[in-house]
Amino acid sequence: MNLTIGNEEVELRFTFDAFTEYEKLYNEPFGSDNQLDKAIVFMYLVILCSKKGWQNTAWLSYEDFREWLNDNPERFITMTEWIAKNMDMNSKLMGDKKK
Numbered sequence: 867m868n869l870t871i872g873n874e875e876v877e878l879r880f881t882f883d884a885f886t887e888y889e890k891l892y893n894e895p896f897g898s899d900n901q902l903d904k905a906i907v908f909m910y911l912v913i914l915c916s917k918k919g920w921q922n923t924a925w926l927s928y929e930d931f932r933e934w935l936n937d938n939p940e941r942f943i944t945m946t947e948w949i950a951k952n953m954d955m956n957s958k959l960m961g962d963k964k965k
Contacts, residue, residue, distance in 0.1 A: 867948050869913060869941065871934045874925055876917050878945075880952040883915035884908065906935065909945050 867878045888896045888908050896908050910931045914920050935942060 867944070871913070871926060872930065874917075876913060878912055878948065879916040880912070880949075880956070881915050883920070884911040887911045887915060905946070906932070906942075909935075909942075909949070912945075912949065 869876055869878065885896055888904075888911055891907065892904060896904070907928075910926075910928055913931065914926055917923070917925060
């Protein structure tokens with residue numbers, strides 16, 4: 867999935883970085899029972915961590931992301947569906963490994 871935010875284009879990647887950054891913030895794993903504000907933070911982290919070299923840049927602030935999301939509310943639905951699909955795929959892969 868590709869997004870353009872401001873002048874930056876990023877291809878979303880479902881990375882461990884997003885999960886670990888989320889856990890650092892909330893001291894809990896990300897899951898489907900999370901509240902809306904936490905889901906939005908996770909979306910921000912997915913976008914942020916998808917850009918190569920994200921640790922060394924400040925290419926997107928949380929405030930800029932929230933402003934972009936407010937201007938593009940349909941992207942919330944698109945990203946929610948994308949995250950759910952990837953989480954489902956990860957669950958199936960983890961289930962296959964347990965066999």
